[in-house]
Amino acid sequence: MKEFWDQRYAQEAMAYGESPNVFFREQLNSLAPGRILLPAEGEGRNAIYAATLGWEVWAYDWSEVARAKALNYASKQGVTIEYHLGSLDELPQRTSFFDAIALIYVHFPDHIRQRQMRLLQSWLKPNGRLILEGFSKKHPQYQALNPLVGGPKNADQLYDLDDLLSDFDQCHSLLAVSQEIELQEGFCHCGTAHVVRLHLEKL
Numbered sequence: 001m002k003e004f005w006d007q008r009y010a011q012e013a014m015a016y017g018e019s020p021n022v023f024f025r026e027q028l029n030s031l032a033p034g035r036i037l038l039p040a041e042g043e044g045r046n047a048i049y050a051a052t053l054g055w056e057v058w059a060y061d062w063s064e065v066a067r068a069k070a071l072n073y074a075s076k077q078g079v080t081i082e083y084h085l086g087s088l089d090e091l092p093q094r095t096s097f098f099d100a101i102a103l104i105y106v107h108f109p110d111h112i113r114q115r116q117m118r119l120l121q122s123w124l125k126p127n128g129r130l131i132l133e134g135f136s137k138k139h140p141q142y143q144a145l146n147p148l149v150g151g152p153k154n155a156d157q158l159y160d161l162d163d164l165l166s167d168f169d170q171c172h173s174l175l176a177v178s179q180e181i182e183l184q185e186g187f188c189h190c191g192t193a194h195v196v197r198l199h200l201e202k203l
Helices: 002-008 022-028 045-052 064-077 110-123 139-145 161-167
Strands: 035-038 056-061 082-085 098-104 124-135 171-185 189-202
Touching (some): 045 098, 098 110, 110 124, 139 189, 161 171
Parallel strands (some): 035 056, 035 098, 056 082
Antiparallel strands (some): 124 189, 171 189
């Protein structure tokens, strides 16, 4: 899997573009800066945007190539981010540490999804925010029409809104929708997609 992502990020161009994800940007703009974690952050577009707003940013990913591109891009933007190599389970435990966690196209297989989401939930402070955008269970029909829109090929990595709300059982919903959107993010997310969007607050 690491080799797959290293290859994905090997081109000079940013695979998902330099601009932050639209939903992430809209939701983050409504919050006061604090500490934020971005799992599987890839080339850093969302982490770097958060840092430009004054957030103290932590990120992680498996890909050394992605991390190198993210740190280079951050330097060009005049910001710093804390970027770790590895998986969630390899990070130091940070219970009730983050003011926000953003999962932007981070897809866990069903057999580990609940455990991973519950762990991330425990890392949020009370009143901390969880922002998520990812491909829904309805996405394969869009992917079949246009492979350039991207997304996991395995159905068990796609999201169901009710399952996610159950995973984050210590949060209440500020926004929770499953909808069709247009994606224009680099050369890997291009076209009509079906996604789940969440903005939750920890109790």
